[in-house]
Amino acid sequence: MKVVRLLASASIALASNLQIPLDSSSAPPSYRSELVSLHKSLVEISSVTYTENAVGNFLVKYLTERGFVAEIEFLPPPDHVALDDDLGDRKPRFNVLAWPGPKHHPAPTVLVTSHIDTVPPHIPYSRSDDEPNGDTVIAGRGSVDAKGSVAAQIMAVSELVREKKINPEDVMLLFVVGEERTGDGMRYFSDTISELDPPPNLKAAIFGEPTEGKLACGHKGYFGCTITAHGKAGHSGYPWLGKSATETLIRGVVKVLDADLGSSEKFGNTTINVGIIEGGVASNVIPEKAVARIAGRVAIGPEESGGAIVVERVRRVLKGMDEDAFEIECVNGYGVVECACDVPGFDTATMNYGTDVHNLAGDHKRYLYGPGSIFVAHGADEAIKLKDLEQGVEGFKKIILHALADEAGEL
16 A cells, blocks of 8 residues: 655644534634635535545645644555546545544544545535625535535544544544545555554544434445346337337336335335436437446345345346346445444434445444535535534534543443
């Protein structure tokens, strides 16, 4: 594993221990200005998956200037690239590891992590007020998913260290690339964690994703499939002399959408999104080949095999319609992911989206939490209120303290 260590002697910026205001008329936390500035810098930097180099470099500089020790963990080139993926300028991609403790490498028990890549397209930063207040709306790609969590996590750890509420050696920050595609950043960290010296002794990992400030008790599983239908080309005036791959594909996909692919009381129904359909060469030619790309949100377990179970059900549906027409290639399959939601003071919920929780192997406790709503993430109107971002800082602080107390046997 190629690692570059960057050291800095500056102390962590001071921030007060004031609690988050209940409304915008209350006194703001004294870290508001620093939080707004950090969040703004992160959102302004375009970091669509495979083009995360610039935001990673910003984080390294930002953290080391504030007394953190940072390491960058370079990833190999992606081994699976979809047809619509843009590899950008092909600058090196890397995860950022950081800790607020001494210069030597710690063996943390709690990992605080989120991702620095976003979905396309990049949307510029904007803010509803020149002078931020609790109700200020901050917009831009990644403002919610997940640079809101990244900023809140950094501020939360900084605050806890300043308040001397945690041992700096007990907590490590990890910001990964690639979550929005294949999860290659977290999977690479997971595969190489034993090479760190010393390796972390993780008892808990806290993942940052938009949960509306609720503590997630888990999320649905996931799989992605490319379905290829084969037909026989011919003149469209004589459809009985050929076989339309596009028609076959559409009929097959509709059957998949209508099928019962599995459900559970906690996570609801397994759902399918048909993201892309392509086929044919001209409107007056019977298409010989057609392709659909689908994403499944899996509502059944177990975690390791639930995705494969649903994929097999999809295969059976398609083969039942046409034994010979379909090829199916699937990746990233897993079932429902359970998370701990035992921290007092939080509303709880389950999430329909996938995260990097599954991609980090180990028997550590897993928490999923973050500011902002998934309902605006990935959309043209992605935005978050400042008071929700600030509440995220306080929420991460509470979860970190709970995880450390739980590990120490103090609960």
